[in-house]
Amino acid sequence: MGTHSACLPDVILLKIKNTLLKTNFKQIKEKVIESILMLSSAATSITVVLIVFFLFIEGAGVFTKKPIDKGFLLAVNESNPVGKLEPSQIKDIFDQKIINWSELGGKDEPIVLFRTGDITDYYTEEELGENFVNFPDKINELIAKTPGIIAFFSDKYVNKEFKGKEVDINKISVYKFLSGEEWFPTAEPVAQMGVKPLIYGTLWVSLGAILLALPIALAAAIYLSEIAKKRTRNLLKPLIELLAGIPSVVYGFFGLVVIVPLIQSVFNLPVGETALAGSVVLAIMALPTIITISEDAMRNTPRAMKEASLALGASHWQTIYKVVIPYSASGITAGAILGIGRAIGETMAVLMVTGNAAVIPHSFLAPIRTIPATIAAELGEAPNGGLHYEALFALGCILFIITFGINMLVELVTNRNSHKKH
Amino acid sequence: MHKIESNNVNFYYGENHALRDISLSMKENTVTALIGPSGCGKSTYLRLLNRMNDLIDGTKMTGSIVIDGADIYEKNTNVDNLRKNVGMVFQKPNPFPKTIFENVAYGLRVNGITDKNEIEERVVTTIEQVALWDEVKDKLKKSAFELSGGQQQRLCIARALAIKPSILLMDEPTSALDPISTSKIEELIYELKNKYTIVIVTHNMQQAGRVSDTTAFFYMGELIEYDKTKTIFTKPAIKQTEDYITGRFG
Numbered sequence: 001m002g003t004h005s006a007c008l009p010d011v012i013l014l015k016i017k018n019t020l021l022k023t024n025f026k027q028i029k030e031k032v033i034e035s036i037l038m039l040s041s042a043a044t045s046i047t048v049v050l051i052v053f054f055l056f057i058e059g060a061g062v063f064t065k066k067p068i069d070k071g072f073l074l075a076v077n078e079s080n081p082v083g084k085l086e087p088s089q090i091k092d093i094f095d096q097k098i099i100n101w102s103e104l105g106g107k108d109e110p111i112v113l114f115r116t117g118d119i120t121d122y123y124t125e126e127e128l129g130e131n132f133v134n135f136p137d138k139i140n141e142l143i144a145k146t147p148g149i150i151a152f153f154s155d156k157y158v159n160k161e162f163k164g165k166e167v168d169i170n171k172i173s174v175y176k177f178l179s180g181e182e183w184f185p186t187a188e189p190v191a192q193m194g195v196k197p198l199i200y201g202t203l204w205v206s207l208g209a210i211l212l213a214l215p216i217a218l219a220a221a222i223y224l225s226e227i228a229k230k231r232t233r234n235l236l237k238p239l240i241e242l243l244a245g246i247p248s249v250v251y252g253f254f255g256l257v258v259i260v261p262l263i264q265s266v267f268n269l270p271v272g273e274t275a276l277a278g279s280v281v282l283a284i285m286a287l288p289t290i291i292t293i294s295e296d297a298m299r300n301t302p303r304a305m306k307e308a309s310l311a312l313g314a315s316h317w318q319t320i321y322k323v324v325i326p327y328s329a330s331g332i333t334a335g336a337i338l339g340i341g342r343a344i345g346e347t348m349a350v351l352m353v354t355g356n357a358a359v360i361p362h363s364f365l366a367p368i369r370t371i372p373a374t375i376a377a378e379l380g381e382a383p384n385g386g387l388h389y390e391a392l393f394a395l396g397c398i399l400f401i402i403t404f405g406i407n408m409l410v411e412l413v414t415n416r417n418s419h420k421k422h
Numbered sequence: 423m424h425k426i427e428s429n430n431v432n433f434y435y436g437e438n439h440a441l442r443d444i445s446l447s448m449k450e451n452t453v454t455a456l457i458g459p460s461g462c463g464k465s466t467y468l469r470l471l472n473r474m475n476d477l478i479d480g481t482k483m484t485g486s487i488v489i490d491g492a493d494i495y496e497k498n499t500n501v502d503n504l505r506k507n508v509g510m511v512f513q514k515p516n517p518f519p520k521t522i523f524e525n526v527a528y529g530l531r532v533n534g535i536t537d538k539n540e541i542e543e544r545v546v547t548t549i550e551q552v553a554l555w556d557e558v559k560d561k562l563k564k565s566a567f568e569l570s571g572g573q574q575q576r577l578c579i580a581r582a583l584a585i586k587p588s589i590l591l592m593d594e595p596t597s598a599l600d601p602i603s604t605s606k607i608e609e610l611i612y613e614l615k616n617k618y619t620i621v622i623v624t625h626n627m628q629q630a631g632r633v634s635d636t637t638a639f640f641y642m643g644e645l646i647e648y649d650k651t652k653t654i655f656t657k658p659a660i661k662q663t664e665d666y667i668t669g670r671f672g
Contacts, residue, residue, distance in 0.1 A: 229479075230479060304512060304514060304516035305519075306477075307477070307510075307516075308512065308517075308518065308578070309518075309528070310474070311472060311474065311505055311512075311582070312505065312509075312528060312581065312585060313505045313506030313532060314528075314532035314533075315502050315532070322528070322532065326519070327519065
């Protein structure tokens with residue numbers, strides 16, 4: 001009897017202990033899971049911040065350097081009052097568009113161009129000596145005796161008696177970078193970093209894409225949400241969504257083989273690689289985004305609204321354009337903006353079909369070049385850490401700012417939408 | 423001659439036989455109340471009268487419904503015109519996200535009335551008709567969502583009346599409203615009776631008793647009893663009706 005009664009509390013005690021252990025274990029497990037979840041989101045956020053930080057740090061470098069190759073300099077005669085030049089002016093000088101110093105605020109003196117290789121026009125090989133040992137003296141002499149000279153040469157030829165004046169080249173300002181109309185990042189003697197043609201190219205292609213895609217996408221969304229039978233919709237919607245899953249290089253290939261020749265023959269152009277080709281390819285790529293989002297928005301139109309309209313004798317079509325479309329307007333806008341967002345950031349397909357000419361476009365039938373295509377095409381040939389390299393990062397920053405703005409816009413539009421529904 | 427006549431109406435939602443052999447007729451300028459427990463088919467029947475059930479996939483209807491001498495389920499029936507003649511007010515007030523004025527004008531516009539003066543005049547008269555004018559005359563350009571639930575429902579009635587229907591279907595029009603708004607709508611129904619044939623679905627026995635001339639009791643998709651409201655409420659012929667009215671079930 002005694003052992004029996006002593007046994008009972010033991011059993012209970014054990015049970016309590018077990019439960020306690022269990023709860024502890026459960027709590028620990030939950031804590032572990034929670035911290036894993038937290039770590040994942042923290043890691044993601046930090047990565048995003050790091051990428052943006054990296055992008056802007058690298059991109060800012062382009063505004064801190066002189067746009068001339070390292071180890072080279074531009075020099076003029078000591079008496080020349082012009083001491084500071086814009087990169088674009090230097091380009092014009094070497095392209096012989098500016099031929100007199102007076103155009104730059106200097107004396108009335110014709111400009112004499114001098115590149116290292118031109119030395120033999122002035123001196124014989126004997127005068128220059130073996131292995132050009134006399135080169136520094138001669139160049140010094142040449143600059144000193146030619147008042148209109150502008151010389152581009154390596155700074156290893158500058159010696160102690162150098163009497164010329166080194167021309168100060170202005171750094172590329174943010175304004176010049178954005179408004180410059182020439183993109184020659186590898187030009188000699190100074191690189192031209194004007195991204196206006198690239199920004200325009202990007203915007204043109206995207207705008208064209210949205211103009212082509214929006215009507216088709218809207219029509220498809222209306223059909224799917226309001227007109228198609230359930231079975232048709234269940235068949236079509238996955239198909240359209242599949243369009244979003246095709247790799248962009250395949251779209252580019254399709255564009256290159258089908259759309260480019262088509263545009264070339266239809267408009268009778270010398271080349272079919274035009275802004276229009278890019279727009280068509282991008283329009284096809286943006287379709288699934290716009291269709292899916294606007295269709296969802298339309299299907300969210302409360303049944304009560306549609307019934308109210310129909311009960312007043314409105315036809316199906318009147319109900320669609322007087323009730324469904326206004327009600328889903330913000331959803332449609334969001335879809336269109338996201339579609340543009342995709343078009344602006346798209347690289348491969350555009351690179352393949354737009355011809356990549358960095359000029360400000362004047363027609364959809366001219367070749368253009370977009371920001372992402374420029375980065376993709378040129379990053380491989382830009383020396384790491386150089387000015388060109390940093391300029392490409394600055395382009396990346398511009399792209400980031402544009403797409404960030406677009407995402408903010410979507411947020412704004414959809415927020416207004418949810419506010420309206422309350 | 424009856425305004426609305428239905429003969430052996432059967433209705434199916436897919437496999438579900440929702441209405442069984444309903445034959446029911448309503449006289450012009452009367453109020454008919456449809457009562458019965460939830461899911462008994464009274465709303466389904468109401469929505470047959472303006473072919474609102476056409477919108478639901480996988481439904482089937484047999485039998486005939488004749489309004490003003492014409493079978494509305496004939497192939498050549500113009501559904502838009504039918505709905506213009508048979509107005510509807512829904513359970514929850516469902517104004518459009520437009521201004522008060524535009525809500526009432528909507529039906530006029532979709533039915534091809536473009537004359538500004540005519541639209542304005544009809545909007546004003548119908549808002550007066552539902553006794554809402556004094557409350558909204560200063561905010562016709564404001565969103566209809568700024569109104570209270572009861573005002574919204576009266577606006578919805580005005581919206582239905584603006585296109586001059588001869589029949590008005592009301593699907594539990596006061597179930598989402600407070601008692602004061604409810605009594606206002608009941609008064610309105612009482613006044614509208616002179617001009618319109620009204621069919622009203624209601625869960626509120628007192629309401630059916632107050633506003634209707636005739637009452638139909640539905641149960642499990644069948645029409646159990648249909649008679650003068652007075653008779654139904656005082657000496658119903660069938661036990662089931664009495665049980666429902668006295669609250670023994672449902």
